[in-house]
Amino acid sequence: MSPGLAMHQEARCGVGWKLIRKKLEYCCKKKRKGGGLMQVWCYGNNSTPKLVKNYQSCDAMKDKDFDSTQFGFEDGLGIVGFLKWKKFFITGGTGFLAKVLIEKILRAEPDVGKIYVLIKAKNKEDAMNRLLSEILEAELFQTLKKAYGRDYRAFMLSKLVPVPGNVREHNLGINQELADEISREVHVIINSAANTTFNERYDIALDINTIGPRRLMDLAKTCNKLKLFLHVSTAYVNGQRKGRVLERPFCMGESIAREEEIIESVDSSMDSDLPMLDVEEEIRLAFDLKKTLKDDDSQGSEMKELGLQRARSYGWQDTYVFTKAMGEMVLDSIRGEIPIVTMRPSVIESTCREPFPGWMEGNRMMDPIILYYGKGQLTGFLADPNGILDVVPADMVVNATLAAIAKHGRGGKAGMYVYQISSSVTNPLVFGELSKLVFNHFTSSPYMDNRGRPIPVTKMKFFDNMNEFSSHVLDDAISRFASISKLNGKLSERLKIIGMKVVEQAKYLATIYQPYTFYNGRFDNANTELLLESMSEDERGSFGFNVESIDWEDYISNVHVPGLRRHVMKGRGSSMN
Numbered sequence: 001m002s003p004g005l006a007m008h009q010e011a012r013c014g015v016g017w018k019l020i021r022k023k024l025e026y027c028c029k030k031k032r033k034g035g036g037l038m039q040v041w042c043y044g045n046n047s048t049p050k051l052v053k054n055y056q057s058c059d060a061m062k063d064k065d066f067d068s069t070q071f072g073f074e075d076g077l078g079i080v081g082f083l084k085w086k087k088f089f090i091t092g093g094t095g096f097l098a099k100v101l102i103e104k105i106l107r108a109e110p111d112v113g114k115i116y117v118l119i120k121a122k123n124k125e126d127a128m129n130r131l132l133s134e135i136l137e138a139e140l141f142q143t144l145k146k147a148y149g150r151d152y153r154a155f156m157l158s159k160l161v162p163v164p165g166n167v168r169e170h171n172l173g174i175n176q177e178l179a180d181e182i183s184r185e186v187h188v189i190i191n192s193a194a195n196t197t198f199n200e201r202y203d204i205a206l207d208i209n210t211i212g213p214r215r216l217m218d219l220a221k222t223c224n225k226l227k228l229f230l231h232v233s234t235a236y237v238n239g240q241r242k243g244r245v246l247e248r249p250f251c252m253g254e255s256i257a258r259e260e261e262i263i264e265s266v267d268s269s270m271d272s273d274l275p276m277l278d279v280e281e282e283i284r285l286a287f288d289l290k291k292t293l294k295d296d297d298s299q300g301s302e303m304k305e306l307g308l309q310r311a312r313s314y315g316w317q318d319t320y321v322f323t324k325a326m327g328e329m330v331l332d333s334i335r336g337e338i339p340i341v342t343m344r345p346s347v348i349e350s351t352c353r354e355p356f357p358g359w360m361e362g363n364r365m366m367d368p369i370i371l372y373y374g375k376g377q378l379t380g381f382l383a384d385p386n387g388i389l390d391v392v393p394a395d396m397v398v399n400a401t402l403a404a405i406a407k408h409g410r411g412g413k414a415g416m417y418v419y420q421i422s423s424s425v426t427n428p429l430v431f432g433e434l435s436k437l438v439f440n441h442f443t444s445s446p447y448m449d450n451r452g453r454p455i456p457v458t459k460m461k462f463f464d465n466m467n468e469f470s471s472h473v474l475d476d477a478i479s480r481f482a483s484i485s486k487l488n489g490k491l492s493e494r495l496k497i498i499g500m501k502v503v504e505q506a507k508y509l510a511t512i513y514q515p516y517t518f519y520n521g522r523f524d525n526a527n528t529e530l531l532l533e534s535m536s537e538d539e540r541g542s543f544g545f546n547v548e549s550i551d552w553e554d555y556i557s558n559v560h561v562p563g564l565r566r567h568v569m570k571g572r573g574s575s576m577n
Contacts (some may be wrong), residue, residue, distance in 0.1 A: 077538025092193035093117035202307030256315025317515030358563025
């Protein structure tokens with residue numbers, strides 16, 4: 001059989017339709033190069049067969065993106081058809097979102113080609129070990145495990161290729177042989193690697209979130225079959241913008257502070273006195289400072305302070321979103337003719353539906369607060385009770401990502417296409433309502449202390465300034481530990497130390513989260529809604545991401561918090577089984 005023929009035997013053609021290749025058997029049996037005329041017919045619903053396309057030879061069909069949508073028979077975006085036989089390169093592949101993405105691709109279209117997964121590792125053996133332990137053995141993949149049974153491992157390893165490397169290294173740290181293979185084979189690149197620590201060292205955040213995408217784009221430009229570069233960003237790259245924030249790309253040198261100054265000026269035609277943002281200068285500033293500092297703890301604190309100072313001076317709330325915004329700018333400035341899709345999810349939390357409700361990994365943004373509250377260690381927080389927390393389930397983010405890939409991956413025009421996956425405009429979750437839902441959950445299903453007794457919770461109190469919040473946290477800690485004075489002195493002192501650590505942690509969380517708990521921007525998602533509308537009814541059922549449909553009471557009470565306790569806390573201190 002000529003290479004490339006078998007992979008194009010079938011493709012869906014709308015509900016009940018099937019594309020076949022007439023004379024396929026003739027070409028294969030003869031094993032003759034070229035094989036003669038090849039015809040593609042469409043049959044279905046007892047209708048008259050329709051000739052779709054003629055090929056002059058079997059060879060002419062090789063390496064074609066042969067799916068039903070190109071012939072106009074399939075409604076929607078043809079997501080499954082696009083995934084078939086495509087080869088992906090994914091960075092950040094062992095991260096929370098990327099794993100949900102990989103699982104969905106393999107479940108939706110088992111005939112996808114290879115998925116090359118960049119894994120931070122010293123060598124192939126270490127990369128394979130991480131692939132096995134962090135992906136194949138992850139509970140997230142239990143649906144695939146059940147589907148394939150004893151063949152699960154073989155199936156997964158036939159699709160996933162661990163790539164040892166690091167986005168912080170030249171050429172991503174990939175050995176030349178494997179880099180050449182990726183350049184020859186890959187159709188879609190997905191950049192999901194990021195450092196999400198709000199107050200990370202400036203040099204580290206720049207290296208991963210700003211310079212990392214540039215290194216990946218250098219690889220993308222060597223990929224002969226590349227159809228699309230997809231970059232996972234965050235809706236909060238919009239910094240301290242207020243009101244309805246549109247889905248538009250950043251221009252190089254754009255600054256939120258300059259933008260706000262112009263908007264607030266009496267004469268909107270006046271230019272800002274603030275300097276333009278110079279990304280290259282920011283990189284030089286960080287790495288030049290690093291050279292002058294001693295390699296000790298003080299270096300880390302000074303680099304963290306520099307990042308926060310630079311971010312806020314240009315109108316971003318922290319180092320994370322500032323460096324992610326600069327990463328978007330860099331990509332847009334060097335993309336050339338490569339189509340780029342930028343996905344901007346807001347706060348990504350546990351899966352709503354797929355592959356099962358409530359799966360998550362690690363403490364996401366609101367989760368430390370929920371856990372401290374449930375344990376009785378946090379009875380109030382620095383937040384606006386009428387403010388909005390913009391949350392989206394991970395599976396909806398993944399579905400929107402796959403829809404965007406299908407839409408722009410078929411001969412897409414060069415450009416930067418932005419999609420904000422968010423809920424603050426169409427289905428806002430208010431902090432006050434969130435606190436009630438969490439209170440109700442822990443009242444009915446309380447945490448247990450180490451003696452098996454339920455830990456009572458009170459309704460969350462909200463504070464609008466740090467001084468009042470700090471006083472409340474300290475008073476609350478003193479009240480909770482008042483009884484320790486009756487205990488043995490050594491035990492008393494130890495509990496006091498633990499109590500003060502809890503106080504400091506609460507104040508730290510409040511300081512880090514304050515720009516988000518009093519956030520005044522609302523993320524417009526018009527592009528994302530149009531993307532949803534362009535999908536077929538079947539696709540909306542299988543790849544839905546309608547955030548307006550989320551019932552927050554059900555999601556928080558019955559999906560997210562139970563999932564947090566089960567998958568992150570591993571059931572510790574819980575009566576839930």
